Amino acid sequence: MNPTLRAALLFGLVGLALLFTGFNQSWTLALTILNMSLISAVLALGVNLQWGYAGLFNVGVMGFTAIGGLAVVLVSADPVPEAWSAGGFGALMGLALGAATVLAAIAVWKRFPKGRTRVAALIATLVIGYFATRFVFAPAREAISAVNPATEGYLGGASLPVILSWPVGALFAAGLAWVIGKISLGLRSDYLAIATLGISEIVIAVMKFEGWMSRGVNNVAGLPRAVPRPVELQGYGFVQSMSESTGISIVEMASIIEKLGYAALFSVVLIILIVLSELALNSPWGRMMRAIRDNEIAARAMGKDVKARHLMIFVLGSGVCGLAGAMMVTLDGQLTPGTYEPLRFTFLMWVMVIVGGSGNNWGSVLGGLVIWFLWVQAEPLGRGAMELLTAGMSEDNGLRVHLLEQAAHTRLILMGAALLFMLRFAPRGLIPER
Amino acid sequence: MEIVNAIVLLANYVLVPALSYGSQLALGALGITLIYGILRFSHFAHGDVMAIGTATVILTTWGLQSVGVSFGILPTALLALPIGIACTIAYLLVVDRVVYRFYRRVRAKPMIFVMASLGVMFVTNGLTRLLIGPGEQRFADGERFVISAREFRNLTGLAEGLALRSTQLLTVIVALIAMVVLFWFLNRTRSGKSMRAYSDNEDLALLSGINPERVVLITWVIAGTLMALAGTLYGLDKTFRPFTYFQLLLPMFAAAIVGGLGNPLGAIVGGYVVAFSELGVTYAWRRFAGYFLPPEWIPEGLMQVLPVDYKFAVTFAILVLVLLFRPTGIFKGKSI
Numbered sequence: 001m002n003p004t005l006r007a008a009l010l011f012g013l014v015g016l017a018l019l020f021t022g023f024n025q026s027w028t029l030a031l032t033i034l035n036m037s038l039i040s041a042v043l044a045l046g047v048n049l050q051w052g053y054a055g056l057f058n059v060g061v062m063g064f065t066a067i068g069g070l071a072v073v074l075v076s077a078d079p080v081p082e083a084w085s086a087g088g089f090g091a092l093m094g095l096a097l098g099a100a101t102v103l104a105a106i107a108v109w110k111r112f113p114k115g116r117t118r119v120a121a122l123i124a125t126l127v128i129g130y131f132a133t134r135f136v137f138a139p140a141r142e143a144i145s146a147v148n149p150a151t152e153g154y155l156g157g158a159s160l161p162v163i164l165s166w167p168v169g170a171l172f173a174a175g176l177a178w179v180i181g182k183i184s185l186g187l188r189s190d191y192l193a194i195a196t197l198g199i200s201e202i203v204i205a206v207m208k209f210e211g212w213m214s215r216g217v218n219n220v221a222g223l224p225r226a227v228p229r230p231v232e233l234q235g236y237g238f239v240q241s242m243s244e245s246t247g248i249s250i251v252e253m254a255s256i257i258e259k260l261g262y263a264a265l266f267s268v269v270l271i272i273l274i275v276l277s278e279l280a281l282n283s284p285w286g287r288m289m290r291a292i293r294d295n296e297i298a299a300r301a302m303g304k305d306v307k308a309r310h311l312m313i314f315v316l317g318s319g320v321c322g323l324a325g326a327m328m329v330t331l332d333g334q335l336t337p338g339t340y341e342p343l344r345f346t347f348l349m350w351v352m353v354i355v356g357g358s359g360n361n362w363g364s365v366l367g368g369l370v371i372w373f374l375w376v377q378a379e380p381l382g383r384g385a386m387e388l389l390t391a392g393m394s395e396d397n398g399l400r401v402h403l404l405e406q407a408a409h410t411r412l413i414l415m416g417a418a419l420l421f422m423l424r425f426a427p428r429g430l431i432p433e434r
Numbered sequence: 435m436e437i438v439n440a441i442v443l444l445a446n447y448v449l450v451p452a453l454s455y456g457s458q459l460a461l462g463a464l465g466i467t468l469i470y471g472i473l474r475f476s477h478f479a480h481g482d483v484m485a486i487g488t489a490t491v492i493l494t495t496w497g498l499q500s501v502g503v504s505f506g507i508l509p510t511a512l513l514a515l516p517i518g519i520a521c522t523i524a525y526l527l528v529v530d531r532v533v534y535r536f537y538r539r540v541r542a543k544p545m546i547f548v549m550a551s552l553g554v555m556f557v558t559n560g561l562t563r564l565l566i567g568p569g570e571q572r573f574a575d576g577e578r579f580v581i582s583a584r585e586f587r588n589l590t591g592l593a594e595g596l597a598l599r600s601t602q603l604l605t606v607i608v609a610l611i612a613m614v615v616l617f618w619f620l621n622r623t624r625s626g627k628s629m630r631a632y633s634d635n636e637d638l639a640l641l642s643g644i645n646p647e648r649v650v651l652i653t654w655v656i657a658g659t660l661m662a663l664a665g666t667l668y669g670l671d672k673t674f675r676p677f678t679y680f681q682l683l684l685p686m687f688a689a690a691i692v693g694g695l696g697n698p699l700g701a702i703v704g705g706y707v708v709a710f711s712e713l714g715v716t717y718a719w720r721r722f723a724g725y726f727l728p729p730e731w732i733p734e735g736l737m738q739v740l741p742v743d744y745k746f747a748v749t750f751a752i753l754v755l756v757l758l759f760r761p762t763g764i765f766k767g768k769s770i
Contacts, residue, residue: 055545057545057548059478130739183754183757183758184757187757187761188761189544189545190476190544190548190695191691191757191761193476193548194476194684194687194688194691194753195750195753195754195757197683197684197687198684198688198746198749198750198753199750201681201684201746201750202744202746202747202750205743205744205746205747208743209741209743209744341677342680343556343559343680347552347555347556350549350552351552351553351556354549402567403564405567406563406564406567406568409559409560409563409564409568410560410564411560412556412557412559412560412563413556413557413560413561413564414560415556415560416552416553416554416555416556416557416558416559416560417553417557419549419552419553419556420533420550420553420554420557423546423549423550423553424533424536427546
């Protein structure tokens with residue numbers, strides 16, 4: 001079959017599945033799935049940049065997503081003036097001191113001649129820096145947390161438009177990726193995997209426990225919306241008239257229109273990213289990246305700086321993940337660090353890229369749409385399958401009750417099976433690389 | 435006296451817990467390093483296979499308890515362990531047959547194996563939760579303490595107590611036995627030697643008539659035993675939760691890398707390095723310092739370098755240090 005036709009057909013199928021959900025379950029559900037699917041597609045594009053273009057194995061997607069989400073709070077939440085006056089200066093000073101310590105340590109390492117003195121100087125710098133930072137930072141942190149802890153207790157954000165936080169989220173993630181890449185690229189490929197796995201856990205730990213920044217596990221709710229809330233939409237004339245002409249209740253109509261608004265915003269972002277990625281893939285730069293991926297030694301022999309190019313694409317791809325993270329928090333309207341978990345935010349993205357087709361942007365986008373749809377719908381499917389499987393047992397059979405209770409976890413099995421199946425029988429994915 | 439008290443305090447809160455945690459990590463890291471050395475890929479499903487192996491041990495333990503079998507002062511789980519080990523090995527062999535063997539045959543790149551292990555990780559994770567649920571399970575029974583803090587104080591007359599839980603002692607003993615047997619096997623038996631030969635140079639090993647499928651089979655059997663052991667000991671010492679086992683992946687991999695991937699001795703050392711630094715850095719040293727410093731010198735804070743919430747950061751910091759200064763690990767590991 002013509003590859004373009006095949007791709008169009010597959011995308012059409014996803015659309016049909018969403019329409020089916022809309023008609024049979026509810027339009028709100030269909031649109032909720034669509035919105036997260038679009039975000040997942042953006043994430044998959046980011047992962048595909050790294051894996052499909054350059055063969056970099058990043059298992060820290062969760063961390064980049066989360067730090068992008070943090071940007072939403074820092075950019076768009078209202079500042080808390082009391083907290084700023086209580087400890088804002090100390091917190092900033094502490095951060096500056098921490099950064100200065102690291103820079104000083106790097107300078108010591110670079111400037112000093114090799115030997116015992118260098119090691120001693122490095123340790124001394126780090127120890128002194130650590131205590132100085134802590135001396136300034138700890139009281140500020142206490143003071144900030146003490147300000148109205150039930151609803152605030154953090155510094156708040158800059159009160160800027162929420163859309164602005166999307167590029168900022170991308171920048172945050174890109175900055176983090178630069179640091180990790182500097183350390184672990186150029187070493188063995190597995191090391192990048194373990195390093196990213198570690199840093200993503202640390203990002204989540206920092207977001208959970210540094211309350212002065214993001215309220216930690218208390219969550220930041222009520223972030224500014226990118227699209228008017230359903231309650232506000234109900235007051236608009238066109239929403240009321242649409243509700244009357246279609247016969248859908250005004251509450252549902254408002255919610256549908258809100259979700260459509262987000263879908264439109266996310267689609268714009270996704271389309272821009274696809275166009276950019278496609279242009280990049282087919283440019284000399286894209287050809288060079290694939291050449292490096294396919295034969296690193298040959299590319300190096302041709303005079304390409306493999307490590308620098310890898311760092312570049314790692315930063316770019318992570319930036320896209322950060323962007324998607326910011327979009328996700330904007331859609332939810334709240335930052336909940338406790339909900340980030342690696343299976344859902346890192347490894348599921350990998351299933352999307354592998355199933356969709358690594359190295360092909362359209363494939364990754366399709367993978368994002370398909371896998372998210374399956375992820376949501378697998379829960380009722382799993383329950384149904386379990387009911388069918390245990391239909392012969394009596395109602396109060398212990399095994400049956402247990403299996404039905406745990407049926408939700410079948411979706412993990414389904415995702416793993418999908419990944420293994422594709423890897424084995426169609427390793428190039430639904431829409432293979434050209 | 436001050437010094438003895440200080441040492442007992444340190445032993446109670448850092449040395450003993452770190453020794454048992456380190457043994458658990460070392461057993462896990464040994465499995466990772468063996469799989470890396472022989473099958474040549476990073477086995478990401480390690481934590482989850484450990485979880486499913488432990489789940490079978492727990493279910494067997496419950497079964498034994500319900501028919502009234504117990505192991506006296508020792509936990510019943512030890513009786514269930516052989517069945518758990520057999521289940522883990524069987525699971526790994528089925529997975530190898532269904533998933534990995536194909537990629538070995540087509541000589542796929544290591545990354546493809548890693549991807550496949552991600553798929554296995556998902557499936558295993560789902561199966562574990564289906565089997566035993568996502569919640570916390572306790573299955574330790576028998577005598578809780580070898581010596582409790584109060585008994586220790588009464589016995590020695592010291593101000594500080596040293597509690598030694600039976601699971602901690604058990605962990606160290608079992609781990610020690612497992613390590614000795616493993617090294618005896620690798621260094622003294624024909625099969626062990628063929629494994630090392632295969633790990634060092636695959637082509638040369640094939641030329642000398644070593645059957646690769648047999649080597650792979652033995653590797654899975656050993657790895658499965660180690661996984662079931664590590665998982666059960668960890669579950670006895672702390673508690674069992676599938677997600678915690680998944681998270682053990684990071685410290686176990688860190689231990690294997692710190693020691694040098696592919697090097698069994700390195701994995702053991704790495705396990706203890708990670709465990710001791712994790713507990714040492716997150717321990718509040720204030721009371722310990724109280725025994726040495728004059729009272730007016732003692733700071734007000736807890737003297738904790740990092741809060742316990744950041745224990746992953748410690749693991750990660752060690753990893754970064756090793757990556758920066760000695761990328762092949764403390765003992766020279768392989769580099770592919």
